[in-house]
Amino acid sequence: MSAQDHSCGVADDPAFGWRNDPSLQTVFSLVNRDGEEVRVVGGAVRNSLLGAKVSDIDCATTAEPHTIMAWAQEAGIKAIPTGIDHGTVTLVIDGRPFELTTLRTDVETDGRHAEVAFGRDWGEDAHRRDFTMNAVYMDAEGRLYDPVGQGIKDARARHVRFIGDADRRIAEDYLRILRFFRFFSQYGERLEEGDYQACIAAQASLPTLSAERIGAEMVKLLEGPFALKALDAMHQGGMLTGLLACVPHLARFARLKQLAAQLYLKPDLNLLMTALCIDVREDAERLAKTLRLPNRNRDAMMRMAKTVRSIKTINEQVLEQLAYAHGKETARDLVLLALVRRQIAPDLTELSMLLRDIALWTVPVFPLNGRDLIDKGMKPGPKIGNHLGQLEKAWVSSGFALSKGQLLSMARSLR
Structure with a gap:
């Protein structure tokens, strides 16, 4: 099946307004010549289809890395060999990076690493990707190409689905198990049931991955707007406790998300992790070691778990004392955590006003030395x-x- 068998135009769609960015047009002009072609693929196209914010713009191209590097040098464009052995070059245009990766085909995979060869077939490149929503391409004219035939539909429906056989996709890279749940956390409408079962069945392979790769995916998952749904799915499949090396408190996590929404607050990573599975110092140390978190995250979780125990009531004086001792943002997080743990039960309207006032409060300076x-x-x-x-x-x-x-x-x- 060729890429051209499933195409449509988005030239006038406001969600794709970024395609007219002058820097991106420079990329198109640089590479679309001498029989070569470059197309935007992945996150930018996917997010535009499902109505999410677009940040990075990544591209796929038939041109090989050394060709791109040579053309960039001729044009006076900075080119960085980001992952040149795997076909990736980063062009920096007007201060903005664009990753260009040559079309690829897998030669051999072992679940952790893949040996790839460069190719020229858009369909083959698409079918080696992970999820259908990540395999949609856009060319310089604003035409979308969906070689797998389901990417556009799944992106618009926020349906997380592997391309082709889930077992095969997972065996190519076991990190895709966590990416499956991370994408569900970020987009949240639906996951493919058969693919979910394949992830659960393959979870014993996760320890073969580095802790850093696991930690990076779990952090992104926890910060997703639909993290509770993803965590619950993982927990139901018997996966979550082993990944976190602690007992997850999903009810507490759910209460945090609910209360934060009611108070128009966005919990940061430290608060999310503490609510989910940190009760004592040892929990924070174990989680940080398991996910390879920076020491600042570990220390913040330990402080919150220790300090929150002393919060039995909340009023202006208590909140100001917390803000003075720990900073205004941490004070807010401590109050929210005490609320999640049902140590305090204030009127939410009054609490919202207190939190608004503390955000505007000027922390005083002790007048003696x-x-x-x-x-x-x-x-x-x-x-x-x-x-x-x-x-x-x-x-x-x-x-x-x-x-x-x-x-x-x-x-x-x-x-």
């Missing part, structure tokens, strides 16, 4: 730090109302 105490006759040494800590605690408890003079008066009793 060690030099102030020394100038008042205190001897330099470790006690200075202890005294400052006591005075700062009193200042915070006063609602940040104690003046510098009042604090210095209090300091006299600490000598």
Whole structure:
């Protein structure tokens, strides 16, 4: 089946307005010559079909990498051999990167790596891709090509489906198991039941993948708008606990998503992970190690799990104290986490107003330092730090109302 057997035009569709971008037109002009052709493929086309935001624009081409590099050099365009052995060159035009990958055919795969050869057949290139919605191409004239015959329909329906035989697609790269659920998390309308069962059946192969690759997919999955549906599907298939190396609390995760929507908030990754499976320090350490998360994520989850236990009520004073101690965004996350754990039960309208006010609040600066105490006759040494800590605690408890003079008066009793 040729690419031309399934084509349609989108030249006047506003969702594809990006096709007129001058930088992209430069890519078309550079490569569409001497019998070669370049087409946009993957995310930009897929997202335009399903109404999502378009960020990166990736392309497929019949031209081989060395040819693209030579043409770019002649035109004065920066070309980076991003993955030249696999056929990928990045062109940087007006500061914007465009990845161009030569059409490929798989020679040999082992579930982790693939040996590929360059080709010129658009249909063959399409059929080696993962999902139908990722195998739709757009040419310079705004024509769409759907070699597999289902890509356009599935993208518009947000239907996550492997191309051809799911077992074969998975065996080519076991990461596609997680990509299947990640795409469901991002687009969320429907997954192909037979493909879902194939992923569940093949889950024993996931440990052959690097922790970094698994972690990168899981992070993207957790941040998807339909993450709860994807996580639940994985959990029902017996996959989730092993992947996270902890017990997932899907009810808590669902409550977080619901409350965040009601309060018009967007939980960040640390809050999502803490709500899902972090109760104690060891949970955070284990999850971070399993998914190869940066230390800053691990530390943030540990702090939240520890600090949230002390939140038993919420009012303006408590929220300001949390914001002073941990920052305004973390204070907001801690309150939301306490709400998710049912430690507090405020009126959501009142809470929304409190959170709005704290976002506008200027965090005060403690008015004393060690030099102030020394100038008042205190001897330099470790006690200075202890005294400052006591005075700062009193200042915070006063609602940040104690003046510098009042604090210095209090300091006299600490000598």
